[in-house]
Amino acid sequence: MDGNSAVGNMYGAIAEAQNAYYNAAPIDLPGVRVNTLQPGETAKFTRPEHPNVNFEAFVNAALRKVASAVGLSYEQLTMDWSKVNYSSARAALLEVWKGLTSRKNSFAAQFMGRIYRAFLEEIFDKGLVQIPAHAVPFEDNPAAWCHAEWIGPGRGWIDPQREAAAAAVRVASNLSTIQQEAAEQGRDWKSLAQQKKREQDYFRKLGLDPDVGQPEARTQSETITETKDPDEEVEEEVNGPRKQARRHPLGIPAIRRRAA
16 A cells, blocks of 8 residues: 555656646647647657558448448449449449439429429419310319429449340339339430331431341341251152141131041
8 A cells, every 4th residue: 555655646746746837837829739848758759650551451441331321332432343243233232222212202202393393383373284174173183283203313234235134024024114114224215215216217218227126136037947857858759748737717727528
């Protein structure tokens, strides 16, 4: 106990001496804290040793935390796509797209929807739109008149060929529609159809093929010829070409009966 008391008394005396020194020679700088030293004291600064081998890992970990907090992926925040493949990039973008879609829908409902309703209300008040005789007036059901699908920026494709094929499969399997697939890319399906019709008409006017989608597939389908079995060719040389039996409209082969 005596040793501890002696050490405590010594530190107390040092602290009192420091306070007396600071009070005797004060340094007054507004908004600035200055560390002063007593005679015989020295300040030893640490050596940061930059750049450090762990600096990049530390920065990447910090940026990942920031990206997670703001609802983005690390690659989108840093624009560093050097360490991702197709699967990881698509998984990250799908998660981010969910959050962006919800924000887009909230913005459309709370901001754009109100502007659209005010616009339609003025149009109907001025009588600029002639509605059908049995249609519900705007003031009786404004929600029905203001219903709209807002198309935002396109989601984009990581692998255009693979994702376009997947979109075609979804549409063919009735899991999606052309309207939904076009809206995900920031486009209006009606505008796409009208533009395609104009292009096809222009190609026909110039005497060109209006369907330029897959010329290789069409060329292959046109050049494919029916192959025959060698035994069938020999039989045709001996007995003549085989006659196809007449078929019933429902697909049942018609059977001729010999005359009695």
